[in-house]
Amino acid sequence: MLTKLSNKVISDIALLVIRIILGVIFIAHGYPKIFVFGIPGFAKFLGGLGVPLPGLFAVIVSLVEFVGGIVLILGIFSRWVGLLLAINMIVATLLVKVKVGLIAPMDKPGVGAELDLALFACALAILVFGPGSISVELGIFKKEIS
Template structure:
């Protein structure tokens, strides 16, 4: 118990680790959409999303660039806002109808547990920022303290 009691003083490391992990996840998902924009646009079109090609590019860029922002810890609150909106829309339009568990709907359109987790993490970074070990801290946040 003593070890756990003292972990609070290392919370900036936890924020860094979470930021790196979620950044990698968003980079990979965005990259996969970018290299198959036609498939992404087709999927969006099948969902009835108007201007599916435009939104395929937008979502791919939000995820890819947002992921880079998380990894670098740069413009992290903006990444949190944009990836949060992305995940909320994905939850509502794609995943909610398939139940909670991701395994319940297969790869494309499984349940909403994964996007809900990413939404929660995005909201965390929107409100909390990148933390001490980040470019945001170096260039923007430090001057506010």
């Protein structure tokens, strides 16, 4: 089956899958920052980590994750969103996860850096390769929006 599909088609499908999964994950992470804990609650968390200007960065991170996830699924401004999400994940890894290590300990599941690094790698792939032709950018506009 795969041998009958061109490398371009396979690449476009792979980029679509990465965009959808990455977008859903970031929407799920951004949603509570905006609508559950709220920006003030997230700002307090960031302040506790020693982040300067926690109120400003709470807004930026929340919007990058939530709106960026939506935009990524659609395939609009994909390289820019990929860059912002990659930066987001590097900062999150350095601020929170590097102290825990790569793999979460058995008594603290889900806190290791492995997920953050995988999300970084996916965001980096979108940054480098773009959205693929199954996107609003290339499907409708026939060019990448920069």
